[in-house]
Amino acid sequence: MTIPAAPAADAPPATPHRAGHKYQAVRAYLADLIENELAEGDALPSERALTDRFGVSRMTVRQALDSLAADGVLVREQGRGTFVAPARVDFEMRLTTFGEDVRRRGMAPGTRVLDAATVPAPTRVAEQLALEPGEPVHEVRRLRSADGVPMSLEHAWLPARLLPAMLDDGVPESLYGALRAAGYAPTWGEDTISASVATPDEATLLQMQGSLALLRTRRRTYAEDTAVMYSQASYRGDRYSVVVPLREAKPTIVPRAARDADGRTDR
Amino acid sequence: MTVPDAARAAAILDGLGGVDNVDEIDPCTTRLRTLVKDPARVDAAALRHAGAYGVMVSGRVVQVVVGPHADTIASDLAELL
Numbered sequence: 001m002t003i004p005a006a007p008a009a010d011a012p013p014a015t016p017h018r019a020g021h022k023y024q025a026v027r028a029y030l031a032d033l034i035e036n037e038l039a040e041g042d043a044l045p046s047e048r049a050l051t052d053r054f055g056v057s058r059m060t061v062r063q064a065l066d067s068l069a070a071d072g073v074l075v076r077e078q079g080r081g082t083f084v085a086p087a088r089v090d091f092e093m094r095l096t097t098f099g100e101d102v103r104r105r106g107m108a109p110g111t112r113v114l115d116a117a118t119v120p121a122p123t124r125v126a127e128q129l130a131l132e133p134g135e136p137v138h139e140v141r142r143l144r145s146a147d148g149v150p151m152s153l154e155h156a157w158l159p160a161r162l163l164p165a166m167l168d169d170g171v172p173e174s175l176y177g178a179l180r181a182a183g184y185a186p187t188w189g190e191d192t193i194s195a196s197v198a199t200p201d202e203a204t205l206l207q208m209q210g211s212l213a214l215l216r217t218r219r220r221t222y223a224e225d226t227a228v229m230y231s232q233a234s235y236r237g238d239r240y241s242v243v244v245p246l247r248e249a250k251p252t253i254v255p256r257a258a259r260d261a262d263g264r265t266d267r
Numbered sequence: 268m269t270v271p272d273a274a275r276a277a278a279i280l281d282g283l284g285g286v287d288n289v290d291e292i293d294p295c296t297t298r299l300r301t302l303v304k305d306p307a308r309v310d311a312a313a314l315r316h317a318g319a320y321g322v323m324v325s326g327r328v329v330q331v332v333v334g335p336h337a338d339t340i341a342s343d344l345a346e347l348l
Contacts, residue, residue: 130320188335190297222320222334253292253341255348
C-alpha cells in the first residue's frame with residue numbers, strides 16, 4: 001500500500017526545535033484537559049488565553065490545536081472556537097452487523113450501496129469460504145453511517161449457492177438477516193484486526209479530515225459448520241475503538257510423557 | 268463434518284503428527300494453538316478432513332481453527348495426551 005500525501009493538518013509541525021518543544025507542552029496540556037476535565041462539546045480555552053498562559057506565539061498554539069484536531073479529539077468551528085469532539089464509538093467485537101450495533105446505541109444506521117453483483121469467487125475469497133475458485137458469490141460493497149456520519153466501508157462475499165435469490169430485489173438491509181431467513185443463522189466467526197492508512201478513495205468516501213488512520217477487520221462468519229460470509233471492513237480510526245473482553249487463558253495441554261519427564265528433573 | 272465428534276480429537280492429533288510430535292497445545296476460543304516438534308509431520312489436509320476450518324503454520328506453531336467446540340476438543344485432547 002502506498003501512503004497518500006497527508007493533508008496539511010496532519011503534517012508534523014515544521015517548526016524550529018525550541019518552538020517544537022513549546023508546541024508539545026501546549027498539546028500535552030490540552031490533551032490532559034480534554035481527557036480529564038472537559039466533556040463532549042465543551043469549549044477549549046481560546047487561542048489568546050493559551051498564548052498568554054504559555055508565553056508562546058499564536059502559531060505555536062494553532063499547531064497544537066491542529067494536531068489534536070487531526071487526531072479527531074477536538075473540532076474547530078469557524079468563528080465559534082474549538083470544542084471537544086464526540087467520543088469514539090467503542091464496540092465489542094461480536095457476531096452482529098453494523099446496523100444492529102448502531103441501532104443498539106440509539107443511532108440511526110445508514111447504508112449506501114456502492115457495488116452489488118454475483119461474480120465468480122476470487123481465489124482469496126474462495127479459500128476463506130471453502131469454495132472452489134470461480135464458484136459464484138454475491139459481492140456487496142457498502143458505505144455505512146450512523147446518524148448521517150460515515151463510519152465504515154464494508155466489502156462482503158456470500159456463497160450464491162446458499163442464497164440464490166439474495167440480490168433479486170436489491171441488496172437486503174441486513175446480510176445476517178438474509179442469512180437467517182435462508183436458514184443459515186450465523187453462530188460463530190473470527191475477526192482479524194489491523195491498523196492501516198486510508199487510500200485516497202477510502203478517505204473521500206468516509207469524509208475523513210485530518211487523520212487517515214483506519215481500523216481494518218477481516219471476518220469469516222459461520223453458520224455451524226458452513227462458511228457463510230467473508231467480509232472486510234474499514235472503520236474510521238477517529239470514530240472507533242475496540243473493546244475486547246478478556247478471560248483467563250485456559251491451561252496449556254502438555255503430553256503426559258513430557259510432564260513426567262519434567263516431574264523427574266524438577267524433583 | 269466428515270469425522271464424528273467423538274473421534275475428532277483423535278483425528279486432529281493424528282493430523283498434528285501424533286502425540287510424539289506435540290510439545291504443547293494452547294486452547295483458544297476458536298483455535299487450538301499447537302507447538303509441534305517437526306512441522307513437516309503436520310498434515311493440513313488430514314486436519315481439514317478432521318473438521319478444521321483453517322490451518323495456519325508458522326514455524327513450529329500450528330493454529331488449527333476448530334470453531335466454538337475448541338473447549339470440548341481440548342478436553343478430549345488432554346485425555347489422549
